Amino acid sequence: MKQSIFEVLSNEALTDNVFQMILAGDTSHITNCGQFVNIQLDGMFLRRPISVCDYDENTLTIIYKVVGKGTEAMSAMKAGTRLDLLTGLGNGYDLTLAGDRPVLLGGGVGVPPMYNLAKKLRQAGKSVSVILGFNTAAEIFYEEAFRALGCQVTVTTVDGSYGVKGFVTDALPENYTYFYTCGPEPMLKAVYRATNTSGQMSFEERMGCGFGACMGCSCKTITGYKRICKDGPVMKKEEILWEA
Amino acid sequence: MGSLNVDLCGIRLDNPIIPASGTFGYGYEFAELYDINCLGTFSFKGTTKDPRFGNPTPRIAECTGGMINAVGLQNPGVEKVISHELPLLKQCFHKPVMANVSGFCVEDYAYTCQALDKQEQVGWLEVNVSCPNVHGGGMSFGTSPEAAAAVTRAVKAVTTKPVILKLSPNVTDIVAIAKACEEAGADGISLINTMLGMRIDLRTRKPVIANKMGGFSGPAIFPVAVRMVYQVANAVKIPVIGMGGVSSAEDVVEMMLAGATAVEVGAANLVNPYICRDIIQELPRVMEKYKIHNLNEIIGGAK
Numbered sequence: 001m002k003q004s005i006f007e008v009l010s011n012e013a014l015t016d017n018v019f020q021m022i023l024a025g026d027t028s029h030i031t032n033c034g035q036f037v038n039i040q041l042d043g044m045f046l047r048r049p050i051s052v053c054d055y056d057e058n059t060l061t062i063i064y065k066v067v068g069k070g071t072e073a074m075s076a077m078k079a080g081t082r083l084d085l086l087t088g089l090g091n092g093y094d095l096t097l098a099g100d101r102p103v104l105l106g107g108g109v110g111v112p113p114m115y116n117l118a119k120k121l122r123q124a125g126k127s128v129s130v131i132l133g134f135n136t137a138a139e140i141f142y143e144e145a146f147r148a149l150g151c152q153v154t155v156t157t158v159d160g161s162y163g164v165k166g167f168v169t170d171a172l173p174e175n176y177t178y179f180y181t182c183g184p185e186p187m188l189k190a191v192y193r194a195t196n197t198s199g200q201m202s203f204e205e206r207m208g209c210g211f212g213a214c215m216g217c218s219c220k221t222i223t224g225y226k227r228i229c230k231d232g233p234v235m236k237k238e239e240i241l242w243e244a
Numbered sequence: 245m246g247s248l249n250v251d252l253c254g255i256r257l258d259n260p261i262i263p264a265s266g267t268f269g270y271g272y273e274f275a276e277l278y279d280i281n282c283l284g285t286f287s288f289k290g291t292t293k294d295p296r297f298g299n300p301t302p303r304i305a306e307c308t309g310g311m312i313n314a315v316g317l318q319n320p321g322v323e324k325v326i327s328h329e330l331p332l333l334k335q336c337f338h339k340p341v342m343a344n345v346s347g348f349c350v351e352d353y354a355y356t357c358q359a360l361d362k363q364e365q366v367g368w369l370e371v372n373v374s375c376p377n378v379h380g381g382g383m384s385f386g387t388s389p390e391a392a393a394a395v396t397r398a399v400k401a402v403t404t405k406p407v408i409l410k411l412s413p414n415v416t417d418i419v420a421i422a423k424a425c426e427e428a429g430a431d432g433i434s435l436i437n438t439m440l441g442m443r444i445d446l447r448t449r450k451p452v453i454a455n456k457m458g459g460f461s462g463p464a465i466f467p468v469a470v471r472m473v474y475q476v477a478n479a480v481k482i483p484v485i486g487m488g489g490v491s492s493a494e495d496v497v498e499m500m501l502a503g504a505t506a507v508e509v510g511a512a513n514l515v516n517p518y519i520c521r522d523i524i525q526e527l528p529r530v531m532e533k534y535k536i537h538n539l540n541e542i543i544g545g546a547k
Contacts, residue, residue, distance in 0.1 A: 045310055045311055045462055045515065046515065206303070206452075207304060214313065214315065215269075215289075215315045216301075
């Protein structure tokens with residue numbers, strides 16, 4: 001983990017309420033895809049945890065949906081704005097278990113962390129299937145970005161206005177060696193049931209600190225209590241314990 | 245440079261800064277970030293006799309100038325704290341640590357305190373009779389002078405180290421409770437724990453926190469804390485640790501002027517993990533600005 005100042009390079013709308021922000025700063029503490037950053041915003045007490053969509057030596061890309069005052073303030077930020085970030089938070093995805101033909105399932109703002117993961121898996125020579133789930137055609141983003149990485153991309157929409165009608169689980173390929181997923185909890189539960197291989201899921205929870213100190217985001221797993229911010233957000237399918 | 249050291253119940257602190265229980269884990273998350281030996285000490289995660297998962301999530305809600313938490317005393321239990329957490333802490337912290345203890349009956353408090361009292365690393369026992377997030381325990385002992393005194397007596401009877409009672413602000417007369425603890429043998433008082441609060445989500449029309457209510461902390465409660473520290477410090481002879489919304493070296497000085505011998509920093513650690521180190525570095529400059537040569541001379545200086 002590192003606390004440092006980043007500068008906004010660009011901040012643009014991808015859909016009505018989903019934005020992509022590219023920031024410049026010290027990314028050396030981001031060690032894995034699937035990690036997140038925690039952003040301090042003027043006038044707000046707690047930081048905003050946002051998943052890392054992509055990163056290189058000097059830049060960081062995040063994608064966020066406007067859901068409250070914090071993300072609304074972020075959506076109005078201009079290039080040049082300086083932000084205090086904690087970087088390198090969370091464990092991230094374990095790529096070593098992917099096999100030759102992993103499938104990646106992202107739902108809504110669960111799509112962003114799939115991007116750097118897909119990039120790394122493609123660099124490792126894997127045949128990567130990506131299923132992107134949205135409610136409706138107007139919400140779709142990053143379809144082309146995943147295609148440009150050389151992934152086989154399927155888009156699902158709940159209302160059938162684009163791609164396959166239904167949920168990400170309705171578009172699972174016949175053969176895959178492993179799965180990676182991020183999305184709302186009902187989707188994660190459906191993926192858990194529908195998949196016939198092992199895999200990894202990224203979870204979300206309201207957080208206090210984001211680095212393991214406050215126990216605000218604890219959950220029960222088969223292997224004991226875990227903090228979603230520090231021991232997660234990525235959990236292996238085998239350790240997940242769904243609570244009623 | 246002015247002198248930063250203070251005496252807390254017979255043990256010298258290099259400076260009065262103490263990360264508050266529940267915001268600093270068992271120390272080692274922060275030891276990855278900076279050398280935590282710069283701290284006066286720290287109060288470790290509230291420990292109970294048996295392991296606890298705590299409350300369901302969400303446990304956290306944001307507020308103007310602070311946050312609400314309802315963690316519910318998640319901890320591995322005193323046995324595991326002694327066998328696992330303290331040895332890990334020993335590798336990165338070489339000063340006496342403050343052991344924070346909670347319980348659900350007087351016997352629990354005594355059992356846990358007795359076990360921790362025997363640990364060489366433990367300097368003080370901070371007995372939390374003020375947790376607002378558990379039912380049938382915690383705060384229920386801190387809302388009546390008789391119950392707080394009963395816990396104090398039971399703990400004092402089985403321990404040798406200084407016993408500090410951590411009090412709740414969710415009471416009508418905190419002075420009466422502090423005095424009852426002092427009369428029962430407490431060596432110090434720390435205050436304030438969090439204030440009972442609540443947020444409601446307009447979309448779902450449900451409380452944000454699964455436990456409905458939780459403890460409100462952060463800069464917004466600082467004036468309430470200063471007031472209560474002032475009241476208690478003027479009513480007891482034992483040392484008082486002030487806490488509640490402290491976020492800067494100026495806040496530390498204000499808390500000490502109100503009567504605090506040492507100052508705990510809580511919620512601020514969760515937003516800026518370096519805040520305690522930064523406050524310690526900043527204190528000499530603030531002391532110079534306000535012409536303070538020795539922090540001891542300002543304790544209770546506000547008349």
